Amino acid sequence: MAPSGGPRLSGLQKQVLSLYRGFLRAARLKSLEDRKKIESLVSAEFRRNAKQIDHKNFLHIEYLLRRGKKQLDQLKSPCTVGLSSINVTLPQTQHTRP
């Protein structure tokens, strides 16, 4: 099965999409309410980064991928629900806070 046209994905893009998929899969295992929160936060975070970060800044993208994978591992833990996962998925806001 070959993609029917449209942009070809680079290896890095595939990794990003795979991470996004991982987050959405992890969110499915949470309560409906938490799931919605996680999904909207994760979606906003990915879209914000997609807009802000230079697509050729591979080092930074790779760094974000590594960080995202760690956050995903935390989110996968059954103990992580609701608010804790929100902090986990939005470290950017934590950094900017004094």
Add this chain to the structure above:
Amino acid sequence: MALRAALLRHVRVPVQTLTQTAHRHGHPFSLSTTILRFMSSHDDHLTKEEVIDRVLSVVKSFPKIDPSKVSPDVHFQNDLGLDSLDNVEIVMALEEEFKLEIPDKEADKIDSCNLAIEYIYNHPMAEI
């Protein structure tokens, strides 16, 4: 006579185990139906029309999509103006609709309604 009595006493034990094994047969029965499900052909499987209908209705219900633009031939990104993240979300929504898990390698390739329909129609575990 003593021998017969002794024998009968022993016979009782195997008879008990026999009824037990007969009881246990109930389990493999349900198991075999799940195995059968694995090998099911398209006879008791989804028809192509059903797959098309359900794929289209999932795509139409996606918030960013104008339902009137959706047809079996549309390409998610070229025709519906979605990005690659939306594409991931749609494929995930289809996974849930058909109770499938689509591996990353396959999911990355599904970028149009047609490919989604083909993939799901050919998937042996797609749920009715």
